Amino acid sequence: MSMNRPAAVALATALCLLTAACGGSASDDEASAKSNEAAASRTGYPVTLDNCGQKQTFEKAPSRVVVMNGASVAEVSTLLALGLGDRIVANQQGYGMSEVAGRAAAIKALPTGDVKVNEAYDIPREAMLGLRPDLVLSVTTYGFDQKNGFATRDQLKQVGANSYVSPQGCDDDPSQMTVADSYQLLRDMGKVFNVSDRAEKLIAASEKGIAAVSAKVKGEKKPKVMVLFSNMAMGSNDFSSVFAHGIVNDILAKAGGSNAFADTTKATFADLSKEKVAATDVDAVVVMSYNDPNPAAYAKKLLKEFPQWPAAENNTYVTLSDSMYLGPSNDLAVQKVAKMLHPDAF
Incomplete structure (x- = not known):
């Protein structure tokens, strides 16, 4: 079928707009980059954390979070405090009691993923991969050690899952831990889930309360x-x-x-x-x-x-x-x- 020149130009232009297959000028590229930056600013993504020497980039807020045991409740409590309990598909942390009214019951009510834990009392590799997580939280790097039967951070990345080790967990040395590490955990999760405003409000309230007590x-x-x-x-x-x-x-x-x-x-x-x-x-x-x-x-x-x-x-x-x-x-x-x-x- 023959096509006159104006029609051909119009069709080519339309295809360029739809597929971005045509080359543009430097100013076009700059405009596109600025547009992407503006979109990222609006959504808060992508977010990149440097965690125990590994860069973890989040293109969107995680929706299938797995919380490993690690004899802690810090990670699951932080998610609950930030209003993110609905993102958890499997939680292995539990404490049985809390100074915060309702927290112990809220933790107990979270899904466990029906996982059979291994000899290290945590989620083995195959079960972890079967949960299809997009974020796995561990207290220390121990939770990502292949020798312990766990999925490594690289293996998780291969299936599209980011991973996070809590503050002071990189070297597994809690002897250096301070309240500031609790704030760091809140801030990191605030960034990851684009709820930094909630995290900062919790931190500010805690700092204010502690300062008032310390002054007395x-x-x-x-x-x-x-x-x-x-x-x-x-x-x-x-x-x-x-x-x-x-x-x-x-x-x-x-x-x-x-x-x-x-x-x-x-x-x-x-x-x-x-x-x-x-x-x-x-x-x-x-x-x-x-x-x-x-x-x-x-x-x-x-x-x-x-x-x-x-x-x-x-x-x-x-x-x-x-x-x-x-x-x-x-x-x-x-x-x-x-x-x-x-x-x-x-």
Whole structure:
């Protein structure tokens, strides 16, 4: 079929507009680039995070998130605090209790993906790939180690899934963790899901609350505090679940206290004999409960066992759970610990 020149030019122009197959001038390319930048500005994407030396680029908000166990609730609590529970297709984290009303029940109600965990009590590689995630959260790089039977970050990338390791998880050294790491986790998830405004509001509220508490206890004597899990053995000695370093120390400092056992080890946990514990002056006790229905009973038993402590003489203790960990609720722990240590300031 023959076609006159004007018609042919018109058709060619239309095809160029539809397929972008025709070359353009430099100004056209610049205009296109600016248009793409403007679109990205409106949507917030793409977002790129440098996470443990790996760049993870998100073209859109994840909709199929898998949260690995890692003996943490920081990641799932952060997602819930940001209103992102509906993005989770499989969650392996759980704690059984929380300082935040309704959080433990909300975590329990999340889907698990009907996964049979492996010997490391987490999601094995084949099951992970079968969940078709677009984002996998892990507490440390351990959760992406092939030797442990897990999908690696490269394997996840091959099936279109990004991966994220929480702050201080790159080197698996929680002894250096602070409340600022909880804020970093919030900020990173805010960027990934394009809800940075929510993240910043949570951070600002937490910072304001902590600053107000710290101001009230400023200049006060800093009592020595023992922080430990209730009814939990982690080492060979009688007291093997005693915190020596990590985020708990930052919380204690902000609450006007100090860790009674910070000088016993450089590790996160101290593995202590009964004699060492007995010989240490302890002004107050923070009992952290993990699925223990009655942590107060453990605290009272502990104070009775060491009647020489100032903590025992004054019955000074508080029970806490997830707010003492990495997560979005550290301000609650600071407040509760400060009120225990310095009741006259409130």
